[in-house]
Amino acid sequence: xxxxxxxxxxxxxxxxxxxxxxxxxxxxxxxxxxxxxxxxxxxxxxxxxxxxxxxxxxxxxxxxxxxxxxxxxxxxxxxxxxxxxxxxxxxxxxxxxxxxxxxxxxxxxxxxxxxxxxxxxxxxxxxxxxxxxxxxxxxxxxxxxxxxxxxxxxxxxxxxxxxxxxxxxxxxxxxxxxxxxxxxxxxxxxxxxxxxxxxxxxxxxxxxxxxxxxxxxxxxxxxxxxxxxxxxxxxxxxxxxxxxxxxxxxxxxxxxxxxxxxxxxxxxxxxxxxxxxxxxxxxxxxxxxxxxxxxxxxxxxxxxxxxxxxxxxxxxxxxxxxxxxxxxxxxxxxxxxxxxxxxxxxxxxxxxxxxxxxxxxxxxxxxxxxxxxxxxxxxxxxxxxxxxxxxxxxxxxxxxxxxxxxxxxxxxxxxxxxxxxxxxxxxxxxxxxxxxxxxxxxxxxxxxxxxxxxxxxxxxxxxxxxxxxxxxxxxxxxxxxxxxxxxxxxxxxxxxxxxxxx
Amino acid sequence: xxxxxxxxxxxxxxxxxxxxxxxxxxxxxxxxxxxxxxxxxxxxxxxxxxxxxxxxxxxxxxxxxxxxxxxxxxxxxxxxxxxxxxxxxxxxxxxxxxxxxxxxxxxxxxxxxxxxxxxxxxxxxxxxxxxxxxxxxxxxxxxxxxxxxxxxxxxxxxxxxxxxxxxxxxxxxxxxxxxxxxxxxxxxxxxxxxxxxxxxxxxxxxxxxxxxxxxxxxxxxxxxxxxxxxxxxxxxxxxxxxxxxxxxxxxxxxxxxxxxxxxxxxxxxxxxxxxxxxxxxxxxxxxxxxxxxxxxxxxxxxxxxxxxxxxxxxxxxxxxxxx
Numbered sequence: 062x063x064x065x066x067x068x069x070x071x072x073x074x075x076x077x078x079x080x081x082x083x084x085x086x087x088x089x090x091x092x093x094x095x096x097x098x099x100x101x102x103x104x105x106x107x108x109x110x111x112x113x114x115x116x117x118x119x120x121x122x123x124x125x126x127x128x129x130x131x132x133x134x135x136x137x138x139x140x141x142x143x144x145x146x147x148x149x150x151x152x153x154x155x156x157x158x159x160x161x162x163x164x165x166x167x168x169x170x171x172x173x174x175x176x177x178x179x180x181x182x183x184x185x186x187x188x189x190x191x192x193x194x195x196x197x198x199x200x201x202x203x204x205x206x207x208x209x210x211x212x213x214x215x216x217x218x219x220x221x222x223x224x225x226x227x228x229x230x231x232x233x234x235x236x237x238x239x240x241x242x243x244x245x246x247x248x249x250x251x252x253x254x255x256x257x258x259x260x261x262x263x264x265x266x267x268x269x270x271x272x273x274x275x276x277x278x279x280x281x282x283x284x285x286x287x288x289x290x291x292x293x294x295x296x297x298x299x300x301x302x303x304x305x306x307x308x309x310x311x312x313x314x315x316x317x318x319x320x321x322x323x324x325x326x327x328x329x330x331x332x333x334x335x336x337x338x339x340x341x342x343x344x345x346x347x348x349x350x351x352x353x354x355x356x357x358x359x360x361x362x363x364x365x366x367x368x369x370x371x372x373x374x375x376x377x378x379x380x381x382x383x384x385x386x387x388x389x390x391x392x393x394x395x396x397x398x399x400x401x402x403x404x405x406x407x408x409x410x411x412x413x414x415x416x417x418x419x420x421x422x423x424x425x426x427x428x429x430x431x432x433x434x435x436x437x438x439x440x441x442x443x444x445x446x447x448x449x450x451x452x453x454x455x456x457x458x459x460x461x462x463x464x465x466x467x468x469x470x471x472x473x474x475x476x477x478x479x480x481x482x483x484x485x486x487x488x489x490x491x492x493x494x495x496x497x498x499x500x501x502x503x504x505x506x507x508x509x510x511x512x513x514x515x516x517x518x519x520x521x522x523x524x525x526x527x528x529x530x531x532x533x534x535x536x537x538x539x540x541x542x543x544x545x546x547x548x549x550x551x552x553x554x555x556x557x558x559x560x561x562x563x
Numbered sequence: 564x565x566x567x568x569x570x571x572x573x574x575x576x577x578x579x580x581x582x583x584x585x586x587x588x589x590x591x592x593x594x595x596x597x598x599x600x601x602x603x604x605x606x607x608x609x610x611x612x613x614x615x616x617x618x619x620x621x622x623x624x625x626x627x628x629x630x631x632x633x634x635x636x637x638x639x640x641x642x643x644x645x646x647x648x649x650x651x652x653x654x655x656x657x658x659x660x661x662x663x664x665x666x667x668x669x670x671x672x673x674x675x676x677x678x679x680x681x682x683x684x685x686x687x688x689x690x691x692x693x694x695x696x697x698x699x700x701x702x703x704x705x706x707x708x709x710x711x712x713x714x715x716x717x718x719x720x721x722x723x724x725x726x727x728x729x730x731x732x733x734x735x736x737x738x739x740x741x742x743x744x745x746x747x748x749x750x751x752x753x754x755x756x757x758x759x760x761x762x763x764x765x766x767x768x769x770x771x772x773x774x775x776x777x778x779x780x781x782x783x784x785x786x787x788x789x790x791x792x793x794x795x796x797x798x799x800x801x802x803x804x805x806x807x808x809x810x811x812x813x814x815x816x817x818x819x820x821x822x823x824x825x826x827x828x829x830x831x832x833x834x835x836x837x838x839x840x841x842x843x844x845x846x847x848x849x850x851x852x853x854x855x856x857x858x859x860x861x862x863x864x865x866x867x868x869x870x871x872x873x874x875x876x877x878x879x880x881x882x883x884x885x886x
Contacts, residue, residue, distance in 0.1 A: 136771030151769035155762035155829040164759060165770035167752055174750040 063127035066091050066224050066255040067112060072121035073279075074107050079452075079460070081107040083279035084121065089224070094246065094256045096266040096287075098302055099276035100492035102462030105259050106148075108276065109226045112257075113145045114138030125224070136165070144222030148229045148259075148490075150213045152201045159184070159197035162216045187215040191241055206233045207354050214242060218249070225249075226257040231265055232490060232518075235354050236553070243269050261492060267293050275301040303494050320344045322380075323512040324396070324481050326365070329374030334360040335536045338374070342481060342512035347503070349527030349544065350516040353556050357536035358516040359401055362483045365514070366398035367391035378480060392421070395480035399470050399487050407470040408458050415440035415454040417469055422476040439476055447472045447502055464495020471502055481512045488522060500526055520552045532556055578831055581878050582822045582838035585871055589845040596852040610734045611725060613844040615640075615796040617738055619811050620818035620840040621745070621833035622788030627819050629781035630761035630828030631683050631690035635698035636789050636815055639675050640808030641705040643668055643793040648714030648803030661717065669790050675701060676786030677779055684778030698812065705805035714803035724798035737791060738837060745833045748784060757781045762829025788833070818843045821871045823879070842871055 065088040074082040082104040089095045099105050110116045112123065114132030122129050125141065132138040135145070145151075152161050159177075162184050170176030188195060192211040195204070204212065210233040217225060227246075231239045246256060246269060260266055266273060273285040275298065283301045287293065324342040329335060334357045342348045350358050363369040365376065367388040376383045383394050391397070400406035408417050418440035440454050447468045451461055458466055467487060474482070484503070488496045503526070507513055517523050523530050524544060532540035532555050540555045547555075594600045600609075619636055626633045650664045675697070682693035726733045748754040756777045759767045768774050792811075800807065815836075816826075822839025824831030846867045850860050 134771065135769055136773075139771050145769070147769060151766045153759045153762045153766045153770075153829070155758060160755070164767075165772050167755070169752075173752075175752055175755055 063124070065089060065124070066126060068124040069108070069112065070122050070124075072108065072111060072118045072123065074104075074111060074116055075119045080279055082111070082118075085276060085279060086281045087112075087274055089255050089257060090271075091255055092250055092253045093271040094250055094258055094269055096270035096273040097257050097259045097276065098261075098263075098266065098273055098298065099282075100302060100462070100464070100494055102464075103276040103302075103492075104279040105276055106228065107279075109145065109228060109257065109259065112138075112224075113143055113226060139165075139220065142221070142223035144217040144220055144225040146214050146217045146225065146227040146230045148232075150209050152209060152213060152216070154202040155200070157198050157200055158188075158195060158204075158212055161201055161212065162197075162219050164216075166220065184215070184219050187218045187245070190245055191215055191238070205355050207235065207238060210234055211238065211242075218245070222254065224255050224257075226259070228259045229261070229490065230258075231260060231262065233354070239265065261490070263295060263298065273298065277302065277304055299493065302492070320346065323378065324365075324514070325375075325377045325380075327375040327377075329361070329364060329371055329376065330536075331360065331364055331369060332372045335364060335371070338533075338536070338538055340514075340531055340538060342514055344510045344512055345507050346529070347507050347513040347515060347527045347544075349523035349530035350514065350533055351520060351523050351530050351552055351556055352533035354518070356533040356556075358533055359485050360536070361533065362398060362485045362514065362516055363400075365391070365396065366400075366483050367396075368398075392477070395478070396483065397421070397474040397477065397479040397481070398483040399467075399474075399485060401485035401489070403463075403467055403470050408466060410459045411457055413455045413457055414444065414449070414451045414461070414469065417458055418443045418454075418473050419476075421473050443469075443472045443475065448498060462495070464491040464499070467491055467495065468499055468502065471499065475506075479511060481514065482506060484513065484515045484517075486516055486518050488517065488519065496522075520549050520556075524549060524552060578823045579835050579838070581875050582835045582842070585821065585874065586838040586841045586845070589842050589849065593845050593848050593852070596849055600848075607725070607727065607732055607734075609844075609848070610732055611795070611799060613841060614734045614738060615792045615799075616811065616814055616818060616844055617837050617840040618741060618788050618792030618795060620815045620822065620836040620843075621741060622785035622792065623815035624819040624822065624824045624831060624833040624836035625745070625757065625785040625788065626690075626781055627816070627824045627826065628761045628828060628831060628833075629757045629778060630764060631778065631781070632816060632826075633679060633694045633782065633785065634691065634812050635675070635679060635694040635701055637808040637810065637812030638698045638702035638705060638805075639672070639786070639789060640793045640796065640811050641805045642675070642701040642708070642808075643672055643790065644797050644800075644807055645705045645709040645714070645803035645805055646671060647793070647797050648716055648801075649708050651714075651716050651720070653715050653717050657717075661720075665794075668793075669787075672786045672790035672793070673783055676782040676784075676789070680779030680782030683782070684775040702805060705808075709803040709805055712802055712804040712806075716797055716801050721798045721801050724795060734795060737795065741788060741791060742834050742837065753777065753780050753784070757784075758829055760828075814843060815840075817868060817872065821868075821875055823875060825879075843868065846871075 067089045069085065069087040071084045071086065072082055073080060073084050085104060085108055087108060097105050107116065111118050114135040114137050117131060124130065153164060156164070167175045184197070188197065191214060192208060195208055195212065201209070201212065210230065214230055230242065234242065250256065258266065258270055267287065271288045273287060275282045282304070285298060320343040322341050323344050326338060326340045329338040338361060340348065350361065352358050360369060364371050364385060367385050367390055371385055376385055378394050378396060385391065404410055415436050419436045422439055437454065444451065444454065449468050449472070450465050458469065461469070471487065487499060491499070503513060515523065515527060524547060527544035530542050530544055530547070530552065531538050542552065542555065599605050619640065623633060623636060647664060647668050651661050679694050679697055682688045682697070683690045724733050756767065756772050757780070759772055760774050760777050764774060796807065818839040819836040820826060820839065821842050822831065822835035822837065824836060846864055850863055855863060
C-alpha cells in the first residue's frame, strides 16, 4: 500500500497566463484528515479542483493510490472514489433531496427505469445522523442554507468516497451541527477514509485535523503536524498563512459619550420573518446583530436596505421619516448595504474594477455625464486607499480574490458619503488579513460618524467590533449587550436564550 | 386539516393547476360564445386544428426544461412539411415508398434536433443564437425542396388522422400517447437529467452528469414531438408550403410558458404545455365567435395572451415567495 492516498508534486495551474497554483506539493496519508489553509486566492480551490477532476494541471503530477492520474472530468474522479463537498454546493434546486443524493448514480430497476423506491441504507444512515428532520422528498429549493450544507455533506458521504475534499463545510453551520459533522468525519477516518478539510476557522481545523498544509501564493508554504497532541502553535500557522506580514490589530475604542441618534427603527415587521423590531443606531456607533442561524438577521438588513417588503413599522434617518420601498430610495437617503452575497448583489462580476468602483457614484450623481477621468480618478483613489489588489483597473472582478472583492463592495459606497452602512456577514469566507483590513475600513467610517449595523455569523467578530450587540431570536430583538462586556460563550448562550451557566 | 383540504392543497400546488384552470376557463368562455362547441364534429375539428401546436409545444417544453430554447422549430416544420408533401406518392400501392419517406422524415427531424443540440451542448453557442441561425438553414432547404407551395399527400394519410375509433379520435390518441411517452422518458435517467441540467448546469456537471449528451438528448426528444406535430399539420393541409411553419416557433414557446414551463429551465412539464397550447388556440376561437370587428382581433388576442402569461407567472412567483 502506498504511503499516501493522494500525492501532488509541483502542481501548477495557469489561467490565461496568470498562475493560480505555482508548484504546490500536497499529500494525504490514508486514514487521516489534512487541513488545507491559506488566504483567499492562495490556490486552495484550484488545488482541490485539480484533485477532483475539474481542472487539469498545467504541470506537475498527481498520484492517487500510488498511480499517476489525470482526470478529464469530475465524473472520472468520482468513479475512482474521490468525492467533494462543494463550498457553493452541487445541488439541483428543483429536485428533491432524495433525487439530489442519487444524482448521477441513480439505481436502475426494471427496463432501465430509475428506481425511486430504493433509497440506500447509507442515505438514511447519514441523513439520520446529521439532519433527521429533513424529509428525503423535500425540494432542495425549500431548504435553509445550513440544511443545504448538511445535504451536500450527506450526498458526498452517500457515495462512499475513499478520498473526500470538504471545502468550508462548516461556514453555514451552527455549533451543534458542526459537532455532529465532526463526529461523523472521525468515524469515517477510523474506517480508513482520508479527507481534506478546507476552512478559515483555525479552532475547527485544530479539533479535527491530523496535520495542516498551508498554501501561500500558489505554493506550499509549510506543513504542521497536529497529531502530537501538544499545544497548537497558532502564531506559526498564522505566519505561514500571511507570510509574516503584520496583521493590523483590531482594537475598538467604544464610544463613551451619548451621540445624536442617526437611524431609528420602530416596530418593524414583514409578517413573515421579522416582528416588531425596534432599534437605534447613533452617529459613529457600531451596532451588532447576533443570533443563531436564520433568526431574521439578513431579513432585517435587507428590509432596511429596501430589498424586502415590510408591513409594519417606522424608520427614521436623522429624524426624517423614511419609506422603505426600494434600494434606490434607501441609497438616496444615505443608507447603503453590503449584502451577504457579494457575487450576486454586491458586484457585477464580469465588469472591470473601475466600473464597479464608480457605479454607485455614477448612478446617484447629479449633473452631466461623468467623464472617463472621473471614473479613473475615483476608482484609482478607492483602490489605493483600501489596498485593493488588482492587476489593473480594467481587470474584471471575477479575477479578484474574495477579500479584495469584498473591500470593493464596501469602498464603492464611500464617494456617496453614506450615513448608515448595513453589513450582512461581510467577512464570511474571506481570510484573516482581508478581514482585518475590512474592519479597519469599517472602524474608520465609524470614526467619521457613519452609523454601522453589522450582522456577523462569527460572534467573535461582533464582540471585538461592536459598541452594542442586539440578539435576534425568531425575528424579534430579545436581548441587548454592550460589546465589551461579553465573551463568546456568554453571547452564544444569549442567542440560545439560555442563562449563562455560572 | 381535512382530507379534502389536503387534497385541494396538493392540487393547487401542482404545476398543472394554473394551466388546467386557465384552459378550463377559456373552454367555458368558448362554450358560452359558441354553443355548438361540445358537438362531436366540432370537438373533432378543433382537435385537428389544435393538435399541431399542442405537439410542437410539448417538444418546445422538453427543450425549455433542459434550460435552452429552440427558435428553429417553425422553419424545421416547414422543411419537414415540404419534404413529406413533395416526396410522398399518391399512386395507389406505393405503401413501401411512402413508409420510407415517413421514416426519412423522422430521421431528418432527429438530425435537425441533434444539430441544434450539438451547437448548444458541445459548442456552447447560446441556444437563442444557435437556433435562430439554423432556422434559416431549415427555411433555405424547405424553399429548395418546394420553391412554390405544392406537392400532395395521399388521401389515406389525411383520413387516418381524422379517423375515430368510437370516442377515441386518432388525434386525441396521438396527444395522449405522446404525454404517456414523456412519462416513460421521465423515468429514465435521460428525463431526470434534462430537469437537472435545466435547473442547475453547474451542479449537474459537478455530479458527473454527461451534460453535453443530455442537452443533445433533450433536443432529440423535443424534435420527435415536432415531427408528430408536422404530420398532424400535413394531414390537414395535404400540401407542402415553406411558409407554413413560421408561427410555430414563438407560439410554441408562449404555449409552453402558459403551460407552466419556466423559461429559465428545470421546471414544468410537456403535459402542462398541452393545456398552454389549448389556451392559446382557443383564444382564436373565442375572438372569432365574439363577433369583434376584424380590425380589433389581433390586438385583443395579444391582450388575452398577455393576461394568460401574466397569471401563470404571477401565481408562480407568489408560490416562490411563500416557500
